Amino acid sequence: MAYIQFLGAAGTVTGSKHLINTTYDSGGKQGIQVLIDCGLFQGQKEWRERNWQDTPVPAREIDAVILTHAHLDHCGWIPRLVKEGFRGPIYATQATIDLCSVVLPDSGHLQEEDAAFHNTKGSSKHSPALPLYTLEEAQDCLQYFKPVVVEETTQLSPELSFRFVHAAHILGSCMAEVVLTTNGQSRRLLFTGDIGRVRDSQVAPGKVVHSGPQEGESADVLVMESTYGNRQHPDTDPRPELARLIRETVERGGSIVVPAFAVERTQKFIFIVKELMESGQIPRIPVYCDSPMAIKAVEIFLKHSEEYTVQAADLIKKYGSPIEWPGFTFAQTAEQSKKINDSQFPSIIISSSGMVTGGRILHHLAQRLPDPKNLVIFIGFQAPGTRGAIIKDRGPEVKIFGDFVPIRAQVAALEQFSDHADPPELLEWLRTFAGKPGVTYLVHGEPAASSQLRDLMKRELGWNVQVAEYKERVEVK
């Protein structure tokens, strides 16, 4: 009997890893073992420490990875898996591979920086502190990626095939439909990865990717994300509010700091800023996109035009490449990044990581948070325990580079920019299913979010829904 084991994103939103084993046998490896996603745990220490634990099955015994998208909480553990001995193919869309080729080495670089920092401060219980993986190891793992065309079936073994379908979450993102055929019986497993906004561009402005989630799905086993399981996005257009927040900050001489994922989220945001400037709703102040992958990120974004919504395509046609926009600076080197700190005039600084877990955003926040003139805007989900969540919840202070930085700047969150569907949108999509799945496991949510969504789905749809637990094994019946 085949089983699924939840090795991450169960009880939390990070560390997505779901193992499929096609032959249930506790005595050793049989059949084929495939990992759906291989993400990094982020946030609370309790979870981050799991990045250092081996997988329950040896990495070399995993035959393949199917990767839904390029967010670190879905792909960021791949270099470690390879370091532990995995040598199989990693299947992903070309856009996801392009994103991973900048995101993973950047992650390796941050791991090295972190370890070096702990060594100089002596703040790690390990001596010397080591990186989870290095930049070089991250680059090395890219050779195992294999591009897969959306909706084309790939046969991994006689008993397992899969195909990607659009998820509308970020550039390149997909759900994985897996078909298991054992003992003459076929079962469909649908792993959603992260699910994008179902609504149109009025309610979810700046939505870049056009299609998905696909209607008319069917599954015997549905493994679904539940990040926003207990919260609804506001259904107002956030642009007037964004314009007002920026204007007020500029009037009092402050700067705007925006933590954002370097690829897509940043580009989506700067297109909105550009529009607000061109229409005179905000003043023309300098905009800095600060990331070692700043230029590459724009190039990848512009390359994958096949993914755009009509609105996104129109904006790109109208304004061209952001690299050429006057007043917009793409800081790649550390020197260019430091220069932004010298700027005393109001500006907009967009930098990663989006949840303030590392990266150059740390410098900008350490410098700008103590001053009430400034504004920090969150445009993405902040996992509990991350610095992003502490700042968003307006804690009195946040620890950055070993020091406590007071949070005196104004803090705002515009949830409409989220790339995750909320409960009404999820229901809207689930109602299009051809039939009830035999069982649904909710993953990728804080416990309160997952259990509330479970109750809602039971009540509204009458489905058999369970919240997955960390390391839990479930038989595929």
Ligand SMILES: [Zn+2]
């Ligand atoms: Zn994601």
